[in-house]
Amino acid sequence: MLKTLVLAVSLAAGSAQPPETGTLVAAASDPAVRHIYSVQTAAVTVPAPRLTKAFAKLYGRADQQAAAGRIPADRTSKLKWVLRTALGDVERYVRPAKPYRKQPMTAVNSCTGWWVTPQGHMVTAASCLGYDGATLRAFAVAEVLAPIVSRGDGQAFLKAAKISKPDEGLAKLAQGLFQAFNAQHLKVSGVRSTMLLEQPTGKARPDLKPLSVLARGEEFPGVDFALLKLKGARNLPTIRLGDDAGVRIGDRLYVNGYPRTLVDSATFSDRSRMRPLLTEGPMNGRRVTASGVPYLQTQAPSYAGNTGGPVLTADGRAAGMTVAVLSDPLLGEQTETLGMVLPASLIKQRLGAAGVRPVWSETSRVYRAGLGDYFAGRHQAALAKFRRVLALDPGHLYVREYLKAAKAR
Amino acid sequence: MLRTIAVAVSLAGTTAYLPATVHAEVNERPPTTATLVAARTEPAVHQLAARFTAELLVAQPQPTKAYAKLFDQAKKEARAGRIGADGQSRLKWVLRTAAADPARYVRPGKTRKVKTDLGPGSCTAWVITPQGHLVTAAHCVEMTKSDLTAQHLTIALLKRIEGETDAFLKAHRELAAPDRGLRQLAAELLQGFHVKTMRVKSAHAAYSLVRLEKGKIRRLPVDLLTDGSPYPGPDVAVLKIRGVRNLPTVPLGRAGDVRVGDPLYVSGFPGNTIGTTLSTNPIDPKSAFKPIFTAGIHNGLITTPKGVPYIHAQAPSYGGNSGGPVFDRHGRVAGLLSAGLRTGSIGGEAEQSSTVLPVGVIRAYLAKAGVRPVTSETTRVYDEALADFFAGRYQAALPKFRKALALYPAHPYARDYIRQITAKRGNDA
Numbered sequence: 115m116l117k118t119l120v121l122a123v124s125l126a127a128g129s130a131q132p133p134e135t136g137t138l139v140a141a142a143s144d145p146a147v148r149h150i151y152s153v154q155t156a157a158v159t160v161p162a163p164r165l166t167k168a169f170a171k172l173y174g175r176a177d178q179q180a181a182a183g184r185i186p187a188d189r190t191s192k193l194k195w196v197l198r199t200a201l202g203d204v205e206r207y208v209r210p211a212k213p214y215r216k217q218p219m220t221a222v223n224s225c226t227g228w229w230v231t232p233q234g235h236m237v238t239a240a241s242c243l244g245y246d247g248a249t250l251r252a253f254a255v256a257e258v259l260a261p262i263v264s265r266g267d268g269q270a271f272l273k274a275a276k277i278s279k280p281d282e283g284l285a286k287l288a289q290g291l292f293q294a295f296n297a298q299h300l301k302v303s304g305v306r307s308t309m310l311l312e313q314p315t316g317k318a319r320p321d322l323k324p325l326s327v328l329a330r331g332e333e334f335p336g337v338d339f340a341l342l343k344l345k346g347a348r349n350l351p352t353i354r355l356g357d358d359a360g361v362r363i364g365d366r367l368y369v370n371g372y373p374r375t376l377v378d379s380a381t382f383s384d385r386s387r388m389r390p391l392l393t394e395g396p397m398n399g400r401r402v403t404a405s406g407v408p409y410l411q412t413q414a415p416s417y418a419g420n421t422g423g424p425v426l427t428a429d430g431r432a433a434g435m436t437v438a439v440l441s442d443p444l445l446g447e448q449t450e451t452l453g454m455v456l457p458a459s460l461i462k463q464r465l466g467a468a469g470v471r472p473v474w475s476e477t478s479r480v481y482r483a484g485l486g487d488y489f490a491g492r493h494q495a496a497l498a499k500f501r502r503v504l505a506l507d508p509g510h511l512y513v514r515e516y517l518k519a520a521k522a523r
Numbered sequence: 524m525l526r527t528i529a530v531a532v533s534l535a536g537t538t539a540y541l542p543a544t545v546h547a548e549v550n551e552r553p554p555t556t557a558t559l560v561a562a563r564t565e566p567a568v569h570q571l572a573a574r575f576t577a578e579l580l581v582a583q584p585q586p587t588k589a590y591a592k593l594f595d596q597a598k599k600e601a602r603a604g605r606i607g608a609d610g611q612s613r614l615k616w617v618l619r620t621a622a623a624d625p626a627r628y629v630r631p632g633k634t635r636k637v638k639t640d641l642g643p644g645s646c647t648a649w650v651i652t653p654q655g656h657l658v659t660a661a662h663c664v665e666m667t668k669s670d671l672t673a674q675h676l677t678i679a680l681l682k683r684i685e686g687e688t689d690a691f692l693k694a695h696r697e698l699a700a701p702d703r704g705l706r707q708l709a710a711e712l713l714q715g716f717h718v719k720t721m722r723v724k725s726a727h728a729a730y731s732l733v734r735l736e737k738g739k740i741r742r743l744p745v746d747l748l749t750d751g752s753p754y755p756g757p758d759v760a761v762l763k764i765r766g767v768r769n770l771p772t773v774p775l776g777r778a779g780d781v782r783v784g785d786p787l788y789v790s791g792f793p794g795n796t797i798g799t800t801l802s803t804n805p806i807d808p809k810s811a812f813k814p815i816f817t818a819g820i821h822n823g824l825i826t827t828p829k830g831v832p833y834i835h836a837q838a839p840s841y842g843g844n845s846g847g848p849v850f851d852r853h854g855r856v857a858g859l860l861s862a863g864l865r866t867g868s869i870g871g872e873a874e875q876s877s878t879v880l881p882v883g884v885i886r887a888y889l890a891k892a893g894v895r896p897v898t899s900e901t902t903r904v905y906d907e908a909l910a911d912f913f914a915g916r917y918q919a920a921l922p923k924f925r926k927a928l929a930l931y932p933a934h935p936y937a938r939d940y941i942r943q944i945t946a947k948r949g950n951d952a
Contacts, residue, residue, distance in 0.1 A: 136784025136820050188607035281619070375864040375876045376825065376835065381755045386825035392783055393837050393875070394820045415837060415875040450875050 133489040135428045139368045140392040141489075142430045142482045143228075145351035145512050147390045147423060148236070149312040149372040150227045150325065150342070152244040156305040158217045158254045160296045161210035163267060169207040172196040190284055193275060197287040201294060208295045217258050219302070221245055224378075226371035226390070226423030227311075227325075227342060228432070230355065230465065232475035234347030236311075236325065237461060238422035239437045240340045241333040244307040251302055259296045260289075267292035309342055314511060318384040329468040335403030338437040338456055339464045340422075349506045352475040353424050356431025358410060358457035361397050369393045369414040369436055369453065371423025378419075390423075395451065410434055410455040417450065425455045430482070434458050477507045488516060493523045554913045560788050560854040561816040562909050564649075566771035566936050567902070568814040568848060570733045570792045571648040571659055571762075572742065575641040575666065577675040577726040581683060582631030584691070584716050590628040593617040610698035611705070618708035625715035636724065637682065639675045647791030647814070647847030647860070648732065648745075648762065650772050651889075653899035655764030657732070657745065658885060659846030660861055662753035664730055664760045672723050679721060684713050732764055735812040736933055743767070749892040755827030757884050758861040760846075761892045769931040772899045773848055776855035778883025781834070785821045789838040789860055789877065790814045791847025813935075814847070819875060834858055834879040841874065849879045858882050901930040905937060917944045 133141075176192040179185045185195050200207035225242035229235065245253065268289030272280050280288070313321040323344060331339035344350075361367070370392050377387050395414030402408050412425065416436050424432040433455070440452035465472055484499030497520045503513045554562070597613035600606045606616050621628035646663035650656065666674070688709045692701040699705060731742040743764050751757035764770070781787065791814050819837030826832050834857070836849065844860050851857040857879070864876035889896065908923030921944050928937040 133782070134784040134786070134820075137782050138784070140783040140823075186607040186609065186612060187604075188601070188612055189605055191607060279619075373876070375873050379864055381827055381862075382833075383826045383828045383830070389823060389825075391823040391835055392820070393822055394784075415873075417873065417876075450873060 135366070136368060136392060136394050138485060138489065139426050139428065139430050140370065140390075141485050141512075142478070143353055143368075143370050143392075143424065143426055144390055145481065145510060146229045146353045146478065147370045148227050148229070149377070149388065149390075150225050150236075150238060150242065150422070151310045151312065151322070152223045152225070152242060153308045153310060154221045154244045154250065154305055156219050156221075156250060156254075156302050158219050158258045158263075159214050159301045159303060160259070160263060160299050161214050162212060163208045163292055163295050164211035166207055166209055169196075169200055172199055172207070175199075190277070190281065193277065194284055194287055197284075197291055201287070201291050204291065204294045204298065208291065210299050215263060217262060219250075219254055219258050221250060221253050221257075224372065224374060224419050225421050226419065226436070228422075228424045229350045229352045229475075230472040231470060232348060232350045232352060232473060232477065234344030234350055235328070235465075235470050235472075236342040236344065237424075237435065237465070238340050238342060239334075239338045239435060239456070240331045240336070241338055241437065242422045243309065243327060243330055243340055246333075247302070247305075250305065251300065254300060254302050255293075255297050259300065260293055264289050264293035264296050267296070311344060312388060314385070314388040316385075320384075320388060328470075329464065331464060332405075334438040334454060335405050335407060337407050337460055337464065339435070339461060341465065341468050341470065349477045350475060351478045351481060351507065351510065352473060353426075353478075354431040354474040355458050355462055355472045356427055356429070356433050358433045358459055361410065361427060361433050363397055363399055365397050366394060366428055367397050367410075367412045367414050367433065367455070368426040368428075369395075369412070369416050369420060369423060370426060371416070371420040371436065373417035374419035375417045376419075395453075401454070407460070408457055409437075410457055411440075412453045412455055413451045414453060415450040416453045418448075425453075432458055432461075435461060477503055477510070480506065481510075481513065484513075484516070488520055493520045496520045556786070556852050557788060557816065557818050559909070559913065560850050560852065561790065562913075562936075563854045563902075563906055564773050564790055564848065564850055565814050565816075566905065566934060567650040567773040568790045569648050569650070569657075570812065570843075571646045571657070571663060571745070571846065572731050572733050573644045573646065573664055574729045574731075575644075575671060575674075575726070576729070577639050577671070578724040579637045579639060579675060579679045580634050580722045580724050581637045581679060581717065582720045583633045583635070584629045584687065584713055585632040586694075587628055587630050590617075590621055593620055593628070596620075611702075614695055614698045614705065615708060618705070618712055622708060622712040622715055625712055626719060629712065629716040631716075631720045637679050639678045639682075641674055641678070645733075645792060645843050646845045647843065649790075649848045649856070649859075650764075650770045651775065651896040652772060652894065653769050653897060653901070655767040655770050656748075656894050656896075657762040657764060658848075658859060658889075659760050659762065660753075660758045660859060660880075661750040661756070661760045662758055662861075663846045664728065664747050664762065665750050665753060666728075671726055675723060675726065676718065676721050680714060680717050683717060684710050687713055730762060733812075734933075735935065748894070749888060751884075751888055754861045754878070755829055755831060757831050757888065758880050759859060759885050759888045761888060761894055769899055769901045771902045771905060771931065771934065772897065773850075773902075774855050774898055775886065775896045776851055776853075776857050776882050778881060778886070780855065780882070781821050781851050781857045783821050783823055786818060786852055787821050787834070787836045787838050787857060787879070788850040789817045789819075789836070789840050789844060789847060790850065791840070791844040791860065793841035793843045819877075822876075825878070831884065832881055833861065834881055835864075836877045836879050837875050838877060839874045840877040841872075844877075849877075856882050856885070859885060899931075901927050901934065904930065905934075908937070908940070912940060912944075917947060920944060 176195045180187040227236040227238035309325040310322040325342040329341040331337040393415045398411045420436045423436045425434045435456045438454040481503045487496035500517045597616045601608040648657040648659035730745040745762045748761045750760035817838045822835040847860045849858045858881045863872040905927040908920045911920035924937045924940045
């Protein structure tokens with residue numbers, strides 16, 4: 115029964131009511147707006163911890179402390195004192211030694227990208243190309259060292275000290291000492307970054323196709339632009355680049371993309387997470403970043419994962435690209451409605467520098483005309499255009515549904 | 524600094540608010556779509572309170588012989604230098620060892636009955652027949668048995684353990700005076716014991732519609748007729764108010780009436796206003812009995828892994844909005860508010876990522892319950908009155924508002940409009 119309902123909901127898109135601007139903006143841009151991933155693999159290397167002579171001497175000092183009545187005389191209490199003292203000057207009590215321990219690491223980020231040529235040139239944000247060195251290190255400390263390496267080091271230490279049932283405090287102290295040591299001597303090497311395009315297959319698991327990086331700008335507050343390329347593509351749907359100079363405060367803007375609020379939510383089916391969501395809000399003003407880059411600000415909600423997605427005007431052209439949201443000055447948390455939009459003029463400039471001319475593809479032109487017919491109730495005319503789109507781009511992700519809906523009428 | 528800002532904000536709010544109410548001016552501008560939808564639907568949108576109570580069987584903890592023996596073992600541990608020889612270290616060791624296997628060291632003694640109350644939960648519900656059939660979200664009226672049991676047990680546990688911990692440690696006074704560490708260990712042991720032995724004897728849920736009548740808060744009892752299952756299932760429930768007639772209603776749309784890009788309107792009661800007091804809530808609870816209306820577009824259609832469709836809507840929603848109606852531009856129900864998506868970066872719920880159960884699914888559940896949505900005579904008359912009112916035909920509107928009030932004397936909105944029109948008459952004269 116529920117399946118029938120889903121169908122009813124999507125088919126009814128051809129109701130008599132003239133479509134809202136947003137309805138057309140979404141329908142026309144969806145095929146060119148894609149979910150992309152950056153996947154970074156690296157090796158995390160840390161030397162083995164060797165406890166120094168100074169550390170060995172701490173046991174004797176702990177006995178003295180206990181004898182003087184400053185700490186309890188049981189072994190746990192003394193060991194806690196030893197670890198706490200060592201934690202105060204890790205370099206003195208723990209030295210790097212061989213063998214080096216190596217752990218593989220994988221960091222994945224999720225973004226939005228959009229086609230600007232039928233041959234597979236894709237615009238996205240530079241911040242979508244993977245994490246920088248400092249962020250990767252922080253990731254390694256939190257995701258690899260703490261749960262795996264340092265935890266093991268702490269357990270090994272307590273085992274050697276013949277503590278069979280350590281209390282929580284003792285285990286924490288032991289792990290903490292080695293975590294401090296490991297974080298200090300951590301090396302992240304052999305970083306390999308890959309960009310992948312999510313290609314829905316109609317099944318739960320999508321295909322992932324590699325994208326090459328042709329150009330990259332600087333992350334926000336710089337010119338947060340990157341150019342990617344899918345090999346061997348033709349007749350792809352594209353988004354028309356517009357003119358940001360004409361966008362005025364109060365004009366309606368549309369953000370299309372893959373917010374991680376949805377993408378990361380296990381409560382929704384894999385298939386529905388592979389479709390973009392369109393949000394809407396006025397242009398609020400113009401900003402120039404500290405590094406001198408002009409940005410538009412919009413209230414249309416955006417979230418992590420929307421980064422790199424197009425920001426469209428009522429005519430369906432891109433006035434810019436979502437690259438960031440500002441933080442709440444009081445809470446220090448990311449907001450939903452202070453979106454930073456890299457203007458289309460800068461995107462055009464960077465495309466030009468890379469020798470790429472953005473094109474409104476034949477596929478998208480015919481598809482847009484077909485949608486116009488469809489939403490005006492001219493289903494026969496729409497049918498012919500949708501068929502032409504399918505012939506041009508057999509991998510088109512949306513046209514089959516409209517063909518079915520137009521036929522049903 | 525935060526406090527200064529809060530004051531400034533509330534002051535600004537007050538100045539903006541006062542002139543509008545004091546003069547009750549009739550606004551001559553043509554209304555926006557949202558104004559009309561809000562005006563037509565608000566009489567049928569209500570605050571729903573759910574109260575979950577239970578009776579639990581709780582056993583008194585009795586230390587076993589094995590527990591008594593632990594104290595001798597503790598002495599041995601101390602002699603071997605593995606733990607401190609002082610009374611506190613030994614008692615800690617005993618409690619820690621016992622907490623690892625509570626069934627062995629504590630056995631159930633006398634059983635007592637304990638009553639728990641999960642307190643009032645607040646949601647939004649809306650009327651679809653003159654006889655008071657209501658729709659809300661399943662998660663507003665239903666808790667899974669395991670959730671319910673777990674929550675009652677937690678409350679009962681907290682109640683029990685607070686009192687029992689000190690009594691339990693009192694028996695060991697000669698070893699050590701209770702401190703925070705000891706209390707925590709004893710609480711762990713007792714919790715382990717109670718979690719295993721507590722039983723829910725009976726659980727009860729009661730629902731009521733909360734509203735203001737002549738300045739007083741009134742609760743109307745409500746019965747549950749049928750429900751789906753909480754999100755990500757079909758999150759819908761059908762209820763009925765007892766002994767009412769001529770209630771204002773909202774009309775239902777049909778599956779597929781709305782599509783991506785269409786405006787949607789959420790009506791309801793954001794924030795748990797029931798039970799909050801003036802000292803913690805800057806809003807006068809009496810003013811919180813009218814629904815709050817938010818707007819935003821349809822962002823896309825999504826489905827749960829169970830195949831249940833949901834609309835993703837940008838109209839802001841919060842706790843308390845759950846179960847509330849989501850309207851299309853014609854004021855017809857397009858769905859009901861189920862939840863908000865979580866955001867990783869903010870860590871909480873996003874305000875503008877609402878998930879809405881489409882009206883098609885709601886209609887299926889109404890059919891199952893044998894409930895046919897009917898527009899009430901009160902609403903028909905009231906809608907005509909509103910049309911006159913917003914077109915500036917106040918004299919034509921007045922008798923219609925009066926008729927709506929006569930049909931349904933508890934109609935707070937019709938009363939307000941009558942007051943506005945008569946005040947305007949006075950001004951004009």
